[in-house]
Amino acid sequence: MSTPDLTQLRIPAEALRQFALSAFLKAGVEAAVAEETARALWLTSLRGVDSHGMRLLPHYIASIEGGRLNPKPNFTFEQTAASTGRLNADHGLGHAASMQAMRHAIQLAKDAGVGFVSVYNSSHCGALATYALEACEHDMLGMAYTHATARMRTPNGSRAFLGTNPICFAAPMVDEEPFCFDSAPTPFSFNKVRQYREQGLQLPPDVAADKDGHMTQDPHVADQLLPIGDYKGFGLSLMVDILCGLLSGMPVGRDISDMTGDPLSEKRYLGHFFGAIRIDAFEDVSTFKTRMQKLARDLRAEQPLDPNVPMQVAGDPEKTIQQERIANGIPLYATELETLNALGQRLGIGVLA
Amino acid sequence: MSTPDLTQLRIPAEALRQFALSAFLKAGVEAAVAEETARALWLTSLRGVDSHGMRLLPHYIASIEGGRLNPKPNFTFEQTAASTGRLNADHGLGHAASMQAMRHAIQLAKDAGVGFVSVYNSSHCGALATYALEACEHDMLGMAYTHATARMRTPNGSRAFLGTNPICFAAPMVDEEPFCFDSAPTPFSFNKVRQYREQGLQLPPDVAADKDGHMTQDPHVADQLLPIGDYKGFGLSLMVDILCGLLSGMPVGRDISDMTGDPLSEKRYLGHFFGAIRIDAFEDVSTFKTRMQKLARDLRAEQPLDPNVPMQVAGDPEKTIQQERIANGIPLYATELETLNALGQRLGIGVLA
Numbered sequence: 001m002s003t004p005d006l007t008q009l010r011i012p013a014e015a016l017r018q019f020a021l022s023a024f025l026k027a028g029v030e031a032a033v034a035e036e037t038a039r040a041l042w043l044t045s046l047r048g049v050d051s052h053g054m055r056l057l058p059h060y061i062a063s064i065e066g067g068r069l070n071p072k073p074n075f076t077f078e079q080t081a082a083s084t085g086r087l088n089a090d091h092g093l094g095h096a097a098s099m100q101a102m103r104h105a106i107q108l109a110k111d112a113g114v115g116f117v118s119v120y121n122s123s124h125c126g127a128l129a130t131y132a133l134e135a136c137e138h139d140m141l142g143m144a145y146t147h148a149t150a151r152m153r154t155p156n157g158s159r160a161f162l163g164t165n166p167i168c169f170a171a172p173m174v175d176e177e178p179f180c181f182d183s184a185p186t187p188f189s190f191n192k193v194r195q196y197r198e199q200g201l202q203l204p205p206d207v208a209a210d211k212d213g214h215m216t217q218d219p220h221v222a223d224q225l226l227p228i229g230d231y232k233g234f235g236l237s238l239m240v241d242i243l244c245g246l247l248s249g250m251p252v253g254r255d256i257s258d259m260t261g262d263p264l265s266e267k268r269y270l271g272h273f274f275g276a277i278r279i280d281a282f283e284d285v286s287t288f289k290t291r292m293q294k295l296a297r298d299l300r301a302e303q304p305l306d307p308n309v310p311m312q313v314a315g316d317p318e319k320t321i322q323q324e325r326i327a328n329g330i331p332l333y334a335t336e337l338e339t340l341n342a343l344g345q346r347l348g349i350g351v352l353a
Numbered sequence: 354m355s356t357p358d359l360t361q362l363r364i365p366a367e368a369l370r371q372f373a374l375s376a377f378l379k380a381g382v383e384a385a386v387a388e389e390t391a392r393a394l395w396l397t398s399l400r401g402v403d404s405h406g407m408r409l410l411p412h413y414i415a416s417i418e419g420g421r422l423n424p425k426p427n428f429t430f431e432q433t434a435a436s437t438g439r440l441n442a443d444h445g446l447g448h449a450a451s452m453q454a455m456r457h458a459i460q461l462a463k464d465a466g467v468g469f470v471s472v473y474n475s476s477h478c479g480a481l482a483t484y485a486l487e488a489c490e491h492d493m494l495g496m497a498y499t500h501a502t503a504r505m506r507t508p509n510g511s512r513a514f515l516g517t518n519p520i521c522f523a524a525p526m527v528d529e530e531p532f533c534f535d536s537a538p539t540p541f542s543f544n545k546v547r548q549y550r551e552q553g554l555q556l557p558p559d560v561a562a563d564k565d566g567h568m569t570q571d572p573h574v575a576d577q578l579l580p581i582g583d584y585k586g587f588g589l590s591l592m593v594d595i596l597c598g599l600l601s602g603m604p605v606g607r608d609i610s611d612m613t614g615d616p617l618s619e620k621r622y623l624g625h626f627f628g629a630i631r632i633d634a635f636e637d638v639s640t641f642k643t644r645m646q647k648l649a650r651d652l653r654a655e656q657p658l659d660p661n662v663p664m665q666v667a668g669d670p671e672k673t674i675q676q677e678r679i680a681n682g683i684p685l686y687a688t689e690l691e692t693l694n695a696l697g698q699r700l701g702i703g704v705l706a
Binding site: 080081082083084086111112113114116118141154155156157158159161167169171179181183185186187213214228229230231232233234235236238239241242243246247248249252253277278279281282283287288291292295298299302303304305306309311312313314 | 433434435436437439464465466467469471494507508509510511512514520522524532534536538539540566567581582583584585586587588589591592594595596599600601602605606630631632634635636640641644645648651652655656657658659662664665666667
């Protein structure tokens with residue numbers, strides 16, 4: 001989501017993609033992995049999901065230099081049945097491993113109707129939409145799940161146990177980019193809490209708790225995130241940890257390492273789960289895509305409560321931002337640009353602007 | 354969930370199951386369908402999900418007598434790929450069609466690793482847990498989805514568009530009944546709103562809206578339910594309608610008929626979606642079930658904020674109620690018992706108590 005006080009520094013999306021690619025290559029990342037990851041960051045920033053886009057490039061480079069990430073991973077895929085397989089990410093960049101896993105899921109689905117692939121020995125994979133959307137290119141439904149650092153307070157619990165484990169689901173439409181729902185089971189992300197801190201705003205009720213688990217509206221003492229719908233969001237998060245941690249043989253809950261807190265030399269051992277469902281195994285593809293389009297249009301045509309707020313379905317804000325950013329470039333805070341330029345100078349790949 | 358002022362009238366679960374079976378048979382329902390549906394209602398009432406259990410028996414009998422439900426459906430299954438298939442429910446009882454669909458999904462998964470089955474021409478299928486739990490009997494993960502009558506207000510919308518479309522996910526554990534998350538994407542069900550009416554209580558904020566879409570805490574003017582996490586619960590509900598309505602070729606959104614409002618002569622044309630995922634296609638079954646058990650135990654051992662409230666995972670309340678009801682029978686309101694007994698007398702199958 002876009003942040004409220006973005007500066008007007010705009011960098012063309014393609015320049016940022018090239019910059020990320022050069023940075024990965026200079027850091028010794030294997031070419032195909034570098035290209036896949038640069039593309040994932042580019043698409044994520046284009047779609048306005050800045051928390052998971054180019055902003056994280058310095059973190060990934062530091063993780064490669066620190067030894068957490070393997071720059072030349074040997075991704076190995078093992079098909080375990082007609083519609084299933086496991087991918088060993090070999091501690092490489094999670095983006096490249098995830099895209100490869102989804103491509104395997106798509107291939108399995110071509111033959112078997114659906115394909116599900118578990119990823120293990122992985123790391124942060126960025127925004128799930130990147131992978132779920134890939135399935136739609138093949139007239140399939142895309143499903144993607146990943147677990148994350150414990151950050152969500154358990155109902156009636158005093159501390160975080162599960163991560164803000166997201167669910168992503170994408171479905172193609174006939175006349176526009178796919179429907180794409182990509183959502184964590186908390187009303188707020190911790191990035192959004194930090195924005196409230198910076199802007200001196202009070203949090204809404206029921207979004208955060210302090211370090212002892214008590215609900216707070218003070219962003220400075222907020223330490224944990226509350227789930228949507230209390231035990232319901234908690235159950236969704238647990239479902240994702242079962243799919244991503246237990247099924248892959250990776251750690252779960254509080255045993256998952258901290259993305260930024262642990263030494264950047266330590267491997268993360270994350271797991272993900274990707275699925276592709278061939279539409280024509282159930283319904284005529286053209287009928288499905290036409291009806292999906294109509295469903296989105298019907299929802300957007302509903303009478304709004306506040307006529308100044310547009311009626312939207314999941315993915316609409318990202319589509320609007322993507323069009324605007326293709327035209328005008330990706331906005332960066334001055335401090336973000338400085339950080340990226342310092343990285344560029346240190347790696348000897350030049351600066352952005 | 355149990356209701357606060359249940360009378361102490363207790364009927365043995367087995368007697369209720371036999372009663373339901375006799376009622377279906379007297380109404381002309383084919384034996385296998387009658388047995389499957391009676392079992393689904395029995396299990397659902399045993400688990401404490403009274404809104405979807407024996408309470409609905411008179412509705413189903415009336416739907417058979419009215420012509421909405423086909424008492425002797427010809428369920429036909431078409432396998433469309435190694436891991437996929439479609440089941441035509443032929444407007445029979447949704448419970449029997451759903452269990453048959455899940456059994457096909459399990460069979461597909463045995464061969465292909467996972468199995469997904471779409472159901473069309475169906476009707477109300479009760480609680481999804483019944484079907485998801487079946488997969489766990491075969492060391493598989495169970496997934497179940499169904500759409501429902503429009504009852505949930507769209508974010509910024511003025512009226513209901515989507516149903517309280519539930520998601521169910523079940524995973525086996527080594528030492529106890531499976532983990533089972535079965536949840537609608539709204540904080541309240543409409544049944545719970547009705548309970549607040551009867552008890553003269555005010556609703557919490559952000560659970561319901563009036564007929565024009567404005568948030569209300571008055572249960573008497575509440576007409577629509579709000580989603581959990583605003584656009585997040587809405588997105589989940591839309592995902593379920595895509596899986597259940599679009600993939601099956603059935604109606605979606607406001608085109609879905611009203612369970613109780615429409616004439617009981619009109620067929621409902623509902624769709625469902627069931628999945629089974631073979632654990633051993635990804636992980637050693639024993640390791641998975643042992644780790645799943647530990648995960649549940651670790652969560653229950655977390656320090657509670659309120660020491661008088663137990664720490665629970667999804668499915669724990671149902672397990673507690675099930676043990677108690679196996680021992681003491683299923684509690685029924687006096688009015689519910691009267692209704693069931695009147696049905697029994699009319700059908701000539703006797704009374705419960």
